[in-house]
Amino acid sequence: MILNKTALLLTIIGGINWGLVGVFGFDLVKFCFSFLPILITVVQILVGISALYVLYAYMFK
Numbered sequence: 001m002i003l004n005k006t007a008l009l010l011t012i013i014g015g016i017n018w019g020l021v022g023v024f025g026f027d028l029v030k031f032c033f034s035f036l037p038i039l040i041t042v043v044q045i046l047v048g049i050s051a052l053y054v055l056y057a058y059m060f061k
Helices: 002-024 028-032 037-059
Strands: none
Touching: 002 028, 002 037, 028 037
């Protein structure tokens, strides 16, 4: 249950971030974690894995 909510939250955050990038050219993840570039990559990987998990969870529920 906690994994489902966490994955959904990360997916929503990723969607909002891509919306901001598309509309305003503003990358929120890069803005928040620009002091440590590896953290940007980790967050992006976690968002991607979360999106796949949410897709799988809702397709095969």
